[in-house]
Amino acid sequence: xxxxxxxxxxxxxxxxxxxxxxxxxxxxxxxxxxxxxxxxxxxxxxxxxxxxxxxxxxxxxxxxxxxxxxxxxxxxxxxxxxxxxxxxxxxxxxxxxxxxxxxxxxxxxxxxxxxxxxxxxxxxxxxxxxxxxxxxxxxxxxxxxxxxxxxxxxxxxxxxxxxxxxxxxxxxxxxxxxxxxxxxxxxxxxxxxxxxxxxxxxxxxxxxxxxxxxxxxxxxxxxxxxxxxxxxxxxxxxxxxxxxxxxxxxxxxxxxxxxxxxxxxxxxxxxxx
Amino acid sequence: xxxxxxxxxxxxxxxxxxxxxxxxxxxxxxxxxxxxxxxxxxxxxxxxxxxxxxxxxxxxxxxxxxxxxxxxxxxxxxxxxxxxxxxxxxxxxxxxxxxxxxxxxxxxxxxxxxxxxxxxxxxxxxxxxxxxxxxxxxxxxxxxxxxxxxxxxxxxxxxxxxxxxxxxxxxxxxxxxxxxxxxxxxxxxxxxxxxxxxxxxxxxxxxxxxxxxxxxxxxxxxxxxxxxxxxxxxxxxxxxxxxxxxxxxxxxxxxxxxxxxxxxxxxxxxxxx
Numbered sequence: 001x002x003x004x005x006x007x008x009x010x011x012x013x014x015x016x017x018x019x020x021x022x023x024x025x026x027x028x029x030x031x032x033x034x035x036x037x038x039x040x041x042x043x044x045x046x047x048x049x050x051x052x053x054x055x056x057x058x059x060x061x062x063x064x065x066x067x068x069x070x071x072x073x074x075x076x077x078x079x080x081x082x083x084x085x086x087x088x089x090x091x092x093x094x095x096x097x098x099x100x101x102x103x104x105x106x107x108x109x110x111x112x113x114x115x116x117x118x119x120x121x122x123x124x125x126x127x128x129x130x131x132x133x134x135x136x137x138x139x140x141x142x143x144x145x146x147x148x149x150x151x152x153x154x155x156x157x158x159x160x161x162x163x164x165x166x167x168x169x170x171x172x173x174x175x176x177x178x179x180x181x182x183x184x185x186x187x188x189x190x191x192x193x194x195x196x197x198x199x200x201x202x203x204x205x206x207x208x209x210x211x212x213x214x215x216x217x218x219x220x221x222x223x224x225x226x227x228x229x230x231x232x233x234x235x236x237x238x239x240x241x242x243x244x245x246x247x248x249x250x251x252x253x254x255x256x257x258x259x260x261x262x263x264x265x266x267x268x269x270x271x272x273x
Numbered sequence: 274x275x276x277x278x279x280x281x282x283x284x285x286x287x288x289x290x291x292x293x294x295x296x297x298x299x300x301x302x303x304x305x306x307x308x309x310x311x312x313x314x315x316x317x318x319x320x321x322x323x324x325x326x327x328x329x330x331x332x333x334x335x336x337x338x339x340x341x342x343x344x345x346x347x348x349x350x351x352x353x354x355x356x357x358x359x360x361x362x363x364x365x366x367x368x369x370x371x372x373x374x375x376x377x378x379x380x381x382x383x384x385x386x387x388x389x390x391x392x393x394x395x396x397x398x399x400x401x402x403x404x405x406x407x408x409x410x411x412x413x414x415x416x417x418x419x420x421x422x423x424x425x426x427x428x429x430x431x432x433x434x435x436x437x438x439x440x441x442x443x444x445x446x447x448x449x450x451x452x453x454x455x456x457x458x459x460x461x462x463x464x465x466x467x468x469x470x471x472x473x474x475x476x477x478x479x480x481x482x483x484x485x486x487x488x489x490x491x492x493x494x495x496x497x498x499x500x501x502x503x504x505x506x507x508x509x510x511x512x513x514x515x516x517x518x519x520x521x522x523x524x525x526x527x528x529x530x531x532x533x534x535x536x537x538x539x540x541x542x543x544x545x546x
Binding site: 073102126157 | 298336337350370371372375377380381385395398399400402416420422423426428430431432433441
């Protein structure tokens, strides 16, 4: 199966378009885990156990693991081992370098750690993306329009009347000969999300920015899904991970994830039912 | 001192604009070190010992360390400890993420590992760059025009007649209120390097692509330096690291580095003497 087929399968199996972002911040761990040597791993284990039935994907933010140094790579590996194989794992590392360096990053992320997918920067072009996409079963999400304030600095610049992020979307669509490329499009930009979905009706879209960042979930589902009501990855991290700071953090995450999954499915029913 | 002042000082002290890229590829180690547990670290030690008198900076390509997994982070730390404090260390990781994630990367690279500078992607804008630049003594090199084939995919796109890389250069110049920002401009693009130096007469420019990538060294010096013949970082990796595959690898690296430093200085004399 290609990556896109695998993603669709995982979404069907879990009846879910929810992607949970694992951004484990030691400073925000629940009180019972704070200051403990294995606190971050225990936290990840609690979150995964509590949410694995309602998510089609986990997105691991490499920044939060790297911030833990050598130990972080160990925790990253251990965390991956806790995730059931049929759930799509995404390395959110936003890499991108000249060919031989990108190949080194890809070796680590796609071969050694064996993530199902990775996020990459478009700025350095095809030879910076290609090393991540060599196996059609593994996917690459290229940044198109991001959810942060700085997205306005360059991504909206117009080239012959067309914004840069749209050029990126069209180019990635063209590169997608193996059915394993997708785009990152922030939920904080619903009008642009609609436009990008129109341009790329069949690409997987990784959509961060719901939850803590305040994106409109209804519009993200309406505009982010393909014609079958799938292939959007609605991504939340902080609103699930830190739903409670107490001993009940896993229960609270479970409740928050269920509620989000169900809300997404209600909108799917409304627009694609 | 600001980062730019520190870089200028290091260039004066070593009478050198040479920056050596440490991209240690286990598959390319000299024969006597191949397959050894501490081969990569021994290789880095040999290269640093042999070249530290003629370089103002080492650029550590994080991709090559990450490819070694947990052990890679250990080797990265040990390698940094081998570099004399007055030589500028650059983490070439090309990161860039939303504010809170970039802050995590910056914590690791700028605070924990304590690199003097880092490379970052411009695509996500100011809040993705700013966390790396909080300490004026530490620098950030933002990708403007890269040395790889894929640079043509997006960096040359014209916005109102002006290419994207030039927009990036102008924006970074504006952001540079603390005298610690610079740009990455490939030596493989001499005409564009000239244009970027004209736009940003006082920014440090990190210039990869001489050596194995085939950039024109004379033009890189002529167009990359500021008016005083400094603040260009002419960066070579493979042509120095792998000058010999035998036991004499360090001697060969020493010879190659001296020759390159001297050639750069001859061009400085010609154009800025």
